Amino acid sequence: MSDISVVLRDASVVFTGRTDLVGRIRNTILRRPAASNTQEYTINALSNVNLSITRGERVGLIGLNGAGKSTLLKVMARIYPTTSGSAQTSGHVCPMFEFATGFEMNQSGWDNIKIRALLLGLKPREIKDKMQEIAEFSELGEFLNYPVRTYSAGMFIRLAFSVSTAINPEVLLLDEVMGAGDINFAHKAQERMKKFMTQGKILVFSSHSPDLVSDFCERTIWLEKGKIRMDGKTDQVLKAYSENYSASV
Amino acid sequence: MISQNSFIPGALKSLLEWRVWLYLGLQDVKARFRRSAIGPLWILINLAMMVLGAGVVYGVLLKQPMAEFLPYLTCGLIVWGFLVSSFVEGGYAFVGSEGYIKQFSFPKQIYLFRVLVSLFVVMLVGVVALAGTLLFFDRFNPMGWLYALPGVGILLIAGLGHITLSAYLSARFRDLPHALTGIFQVLFFVTPIMFPVTMLKDRGLDFVYKYNPLYYLVDVIRFPILEGTFAVKQDYMFCAAYLSLLWLVCLVLASKMDKKVVYML
Numbered sequence: 001m002s003d004i005s006v007v008l009r010d011a012s013v014v015f016t017g018r019t020d021l022v023g024r025i026r027n028t029i030l031r032r033p034a035a036s037n038t039q040e041y042t043i044n045a046l047s048n049v050n051l052s053i054t055r056g057e058r059v060g061l062i063g064l065n066g067a068g069k070s071t072l073l074k075v076m077a078r079i080y081p082t083t084s085g086s087a088q089t090s091g092h093v094c095p096m097f098e099f100a101t102g103f104e105m106n107q108s109g110w111d112n113i114k115i116r117a118l119l120l121g122l123k124p125r126e127i128k129d130k131m132q133e134i135a136e137f138s139e140l141g142e143f144l145n146y147p148v149r150t151y152s153a154g155m156f157i158r159l160a161f162s163v164s165t166a167i168n169p170e171v172l173l174l175d176e177v178m179g180a181g182d183i184n185f186a187h188k189a190q191e192r193m194k195k196f197m198t199q200g201k202i203l204v205f206s207s208h209s210p211d212l213v214s215d216f217c218e219r220t221i222w223l224e225k226g227k228i229r230m231d232g233k234t235d236q237v238l239k240a241y242s243e244n245y246s247a248s249v
Numbered sequence: 250m251i252s253q254n255s256f257i258p259g260a261l262k263s264l265l266e267w268r269v270w271l272y273l274g275l276q277d278v279k280a281r282f283r284r285s286a287i288g289p290l291w292i293l294i295n296l297a298m299m300v301l302g303a304g305v306v307y308g309v310l311l312k313q314p315m316a317e318f319l320p321y322l323t324c325g326l327i328v329w330g331f332l333v334s335s336f337v338e339g340g341y342a343f344v345g346s347e348g349y350i351k352q353f354s355f356p357k358q359i360y361l362f363r364v365l366v367s368l369f370v371v372m373l374v375g376v377v378a379l380a381g382t383l384l385f386f387d388r389f390n391p392m393g394w395l396y397a398l399p400g401v402g403i404l405l406i407a408g409l410g411h412i413t414l415s416a417y418l419s420a421r422f423r424d425l426p427h428a429l430t431g432i433f434q435v436l437f438f439v440t441p442i443m444f445p446v447t448m449l450k451d452r453g454l455d456f457v458y459k460y461n462p463l464y465y466l467v468d469v470i471r472f473p474i475l476e477g478t479f480a481v482k483q484d485y486m487f488c489a490a491y492l493s494l495l496w497l498v499c500l501v502l503a504s505k506m507d508k509k510v511v512y513m514l
Contacts, residue, residue, distance in 0.1 A: 015512060078354045081255065081508040093354045102348035106280050115276065118269045119353040147283075 003090065004170045004202055006053040006076050010085030013046040013071050013226075045071040047226045048085065053202055060213035060234060061206035062241055063223035069206035072223065073097065073173045076204060091202065094120060094169030096161070109144035109151075109159060110135075116163040130166050137192070138162035139185070158185055165192050172196060174205035210238050256500070256507040259356035270359045274366025281367075292374045299326060300382070307443055316386040317475075318445075323382045324471040325442035327375035331408060332463055333433045334368045339412030340419035340426035347514040357510065364412050369405065379474070393477035400469030400480070403488045407466055410495040417506045420513045440464050462491040 018040050046068050053059055061069045074080040075087050077095040103112055113134055117127045135144055138158045143151065148159070193216075196203070207213050213220055213234060220237040222230040230237050263270065282288035300323050308318040339361075343350065346360040383389040419425040440463050441449065449457050458464040465487045472480040479485075 074351070079351060080511060095352060095354060097352050102352045104276065104280060106283050107276060111276060115273065118272060119349060119355055121355075124268055 060217035060220040067223040091170035105149040263358035270362035335408040335411035339415035342416035390477040396473035
């Protein structure tokens, strides 16, 4: 039984794709020179990332948009396989990513709670026990009886957040979800998150808020263009990060 | 370290998570009829319309006795519907579950089983119509249903193979489900569903069904139910050969594509 950990060795993720296949075929047939916007593209979302996170660590991920924060979290969650190098996550993973997707729009809030809970690895019996607590925390009340296509963006977040935090995760991975919902809920959510983190398991979360990162994490990783620019104590990394970007303005 | 082949471990792990895919599959069926007044009854109504409309016209055209032809047609249509869906709806197994695949750490093979569950449930509803038709013509034979069970097993294994094949390929080639819809419309007319096999034999057109695996998959269920005994041995052998080939292709393809699928969604 390996202990709870996240280890990446030379992990890289390269997205490849083509823009507009039909246009390319048409150009070939008509013998037109291919326009530059119908080419193959490759994006190095992560390049040779090495890191190791062990039990009890809380790690913040910072970086500009497109720096690779979400990709890195998805690699840790075993959702994205690495295209080269290796990634190993030991322990039960609880990912909390894009809360806007992964709902059955025509089904009720209750059904969606059950589906999400199952996908997070809860047993049906545990779900039954926790259903009421999840519903109460979400404060969605009678909306739970309605199909979720009637929900507002904030209500989706409440529902998903309530389910995800009701489980007992070993490795909690969060992508920009703190401060979700309205002021009331954001406050409650933070209280709940704090409870999580005292459980002595792994937390990795990405954020654009230096305050949140320094509140929660003693270690911070700064990503830039898919590479680790800096990995160390939160105050040092945040200081370097803000100096770097204020200098360039 | 990540093992080289992630398909087989993923599939085995998914199999153990039967609660998840069983629930998702059943929810899919429920969701499909959620806002309709009579819900799954539509499966029966559509089947009945097809059987009565096409059955009576073709029965007369082909000079078939109704008591034999209508149960034959009903049974054929039900199995055929399952086969077509296994290819066409299988194509949406990954594409339609994108939101889940990108959010949860579950092996994505559970979404293959999920489709199988909902297709099987739809087929079971059709079976009610079949039982009704057989009772109406006083041809209901409980033993025949028992003899059909191996055929149902074969159909499920084949269906899962079709779903797997179609799901992986369609993640890469989004045109595939559309193309398959058209292809199966053609295949429908060259597979003995709307006409009895003997008509082909009499006219020296044996090859139309002899090299058609879909015919054998239909026959190992239809023959026992209608005749009350096992289908001929060659049918089962042909099915076994088809299943082996199908799953060989599935394993090669899925193992090769498994790690790339998430990047194609």
